[in-house]
Amino acid sequence: MEHVIFVPAIYHVDEISQLASLLSFIDNRIAVKDKKIILYLYSNRQVEDKDINYLKTLPVSQIVIYENDLFSDWEQPYIEAITQHINTIKPHAVISTSSDFIKSILARVAARFSCGFAVDCTDLIFDESTHNYSFLKPAYAGNINAKISVKNSSIVFATLKIKNVAECSFEAVDSKVEIVESLFEDLKPFSGKIKIIEKNLAQNIDNKLESAKIVIGVGRGIKDKENLKYAFELANLLNGAVGVTRPLVDMGWLDKEYQIGQSGKIVSPQIYFAFGVSGAVHHIYGIGNPKLIIAVNKNKDAQIFKIAHYGIVADATSIMKSFIKAFKSRLKGC
Known part of the structure; x- marks a missing residue:
C-alpha cells in the first residue's frame, strides 16, 4: 500500500x-x-x-x-x-x-x-x-x-x-x-458566510530575503526607526537584503515579511551582518549557517559575539555608516 x-x-x-x-x-x-x-x-x-x-x-x-x-x-x-x-x-x-x-x-x-x-x-x-x-x-x-x-x-x-x-x-x-487551468467555475469570489468589507493590501515587498547571498540583519541596537534607511542603503550597495529581529516588527518598524527567526523567515546567506542584534536563540535559528558572520553591538557580552567570525564593540548605526562609506569607495567605478 x-x-x-x-x-x-x-x-x-x-x-x-x-x-x-x-x-x-x-x-x-x-x-x-x-x-x-x-x-x-x-x-x-x-x-x-x-x-x-x-x-x-x-x-x-x-x-x-x-x-x-x-x-x-x-x-x-x-x-x-x-x-x-x-x-x-x-x-x-x-x-x-x-x-x-x-x-x-x-x-x-x-x-x-x-x-x-x-x-x-x-x-x-x-x-x-x-x-x-x-x-x-x-x-x-x-x-x-x-x-x-x-x-x-x-x-x-x-x-x-x-x-x-x-x-x-x-x-x-x-x-x-x-x-x-480551470477550477471551481461556479465559485463566486465572495460567496459563503464570509463577507469581504474592505481590502487593504500591504505594499509589495521585493526584498528577496530568503534567496539573498548577503543579509543585513538589524536589531534594537540601531535605536531609531529612521536608522533603517542605512541598512537598506548598505543592502543595495551589496546586492543583498534586509532582515530584522522580532522586536522591530512588534514595534511596527517593518512588516513581518522582513522578520528572521523561528517565528519569521529562515534564510541561508553566505554573509550575515548583524547590526545591533543581541543574538536571541529564536533569531539565530533563522540565519542558517553563513560562511561569514560580522556582528556589531555596543554590549561586549552580547550573545551574537559567540557565533560571529568578526565582532565589533561599537555603536551599530555608526559602523553601518562607516561600512557604507567604505563600500562606496571600493565599488566606485566597478
Whole structure:
C-alpha cells in the first residue's frame, strides 16, 4: 500500500527554492517503501517554464499545477481546492511550508477533517514500523526541542520551517506534470458566510530575503526607526537584503515579511551582518549557517559575539555608516 504525502504550495507565496528544500527534507526523513510525494501547486497566473522544468527535477512522484484567477489573496478557494484534493488522493500526511497564509488555510482544512495540526516545526520523526509521525519545535525560549505527536488523527497536518538549501542537486527524474487551468467555475469570489468589507493590501515587498547571498540583519541596537534607511542603503550597495529581529516588527518598524527567526523567515546567506542584534536563540535559528558572520553591538557580552567570525564593540548605526562609506569607495567605478 502506498504511503502518500500531499504537499500543497502556493506559487506566489512559496519560493521554488523553499519547495526544493522542503521536498528534499521530506524525502530524506520519511524512509518507507512505496512512498509517494505529490506536489500540488496553486497559481493565479501561468507558471513559468523554467520553474516547471526545475520542479520536475525534485524528489516528487507527481506534480499537479492548478491555475485559476481566484487563487489570489483570498483563502477560501485554496481551502476548497485542498479539501477536494485530499478527498481525491487520500493522503496519510499533508505537509507544507510555514508561511502565515498557508498556515491559516491548512488550519481550516484540518478542522474540516477533525485532524490535528502541528505548526512551525523544525524536524519530523517517522516511525517506519507504525507509520506514526512526530515533530520537533523549539520551546522555552529555544532551550529545548519539544516533541509533538498528532494522535487519533486520520491525516497528519503539519508545516515545517526548513533552512533553505543554497544549491540543491537532485538526480534527474521525469516527474509527471499535469496542468489544470480551470477550477471551481461556479465559485463566486465572495460567496459563503464570509463577507469581504474592505481590502487593504500591504505594499509589495521585493526584498528577496530568503534567496539573498548577503543579509543585513538589524536589531534594537540601531535605536531609531529612521536608522533603517542605512541598512537598506548598505543592502543595495551589496546586492543583498534586509532582515530584522522580532522586536522591530512588534514595534511596527517593518512588516513581518522582513522578520528572521523561528517565528519569521529562515534564510541561508553566505554573509550575515548583524547590526545591533543581541543574538536571541529564536533569531539565530533563522540565519542558517553563513560562511561569514560580522556582528556589531555596543554590549561586549552580547550573545551574537559567540557565533560571529568578526565582532565589533561599537555603536551599530555608526559602523553601518562607516561600512557604507567604505563600500562606496571600493565599488566606485566597478
